[in-house]
Amino acid sequence: MTDTLRFELIEDRAGPEVEAIRAGLEAHRTRALGFAARSQPLCLVHRDSQGHVQAGLVGEVVLSWLYVEKFWVDESLRGQGIGSGILAQAEEAARARGAVGVHLNTSSFQAPEFYKRQGYVSIGGLAGRPEGHARYWFAKRFDGQDPRAREI
Numbered sequence: 001m002t003d004t005l006r007f008e009l010i011e012d013r014a015g016p017e018v019e020a021i022r023a024g025l026e027a028h029r030t031r032a033l034g035f036a037a038r039s040q041p042l043c044l045v046h047r048d049s050q051g052h053v054q055a056g057l058v059g060e061v062v063l064s065w066l067y068v069e070k071f072w073v074d075e076s077l078r079g080q081g082i083g084s085g086i087l088a089q090a091e092e093a094a095r096a097r098g099a100v101g102v103h104l105n106t107s108s109f110q111a112p113e114f115y116k117r118q119g120y121v122s123i124g125g126l127a128g129r130p131e132g133h134a135r136y137w138f139a140k141r142f143d144g145q146d147p148r149a150r151e152i
Contacts, residue, residue: 037062037063038062039060039061039062040060040061040062040097041059041060042057042058042059042060042061042066042090042093042094042097043056043057043058043059044056044057044086044089044090044093046073046077046082046085046086054073054074054076054077054082055072055073055074055077055082055083055086056070056071056072056086057070057071057072057086057087057090058070058071059090059104061094061097061098061099064098064099064100065094065099065100065101065102065103066090066091066093066094066097066099066101066102066103067102067103067104068090068102068103068104069104071083071086071087071104071111073086083111083114084118087118090102091140091142095142099142100141100142100143101139101140101141101142101147102120102139102140103123103137103138103139103140103147104120104137104138104139105135105136105137105138106135106136106138107129107133107134107135107136108133108134108135108136109133112136112138115138116138118140119140120138120139120140121138121139121140121146121147121148122136122137122138123137123138123139123147123148123149124136124137125137
């Protein structure tokens, strides 16, 4: 049977095929959970006096958690509390939207120590992404409980 299967490689993340996959996944999730998950987008920015974005966070609250997809602070502003402030405001906005915590990922050359200082715990890692570095997943529950899932 596998000899007859053919797969098409599409180098696009926004086309109709991606939408069909997303819709299929959402339908499966809705059937499995018994309700349709609602995504609540969240975007926070810090601008300079000319209105240029100097720092920001992009995420969504879905399935009771804030997922931080992108988080950046211009190098000239790091160490001044801007990142901590944006993250704290994102956490506050997530709580107001019913979230129980936050999860995100970062690379070893980015900000793992920053997240640890903000009370996040490592929930996993991937060595060699890219070679010589690692990818880490962090989470934080607002109630202070350990966010790590038990082994399956």
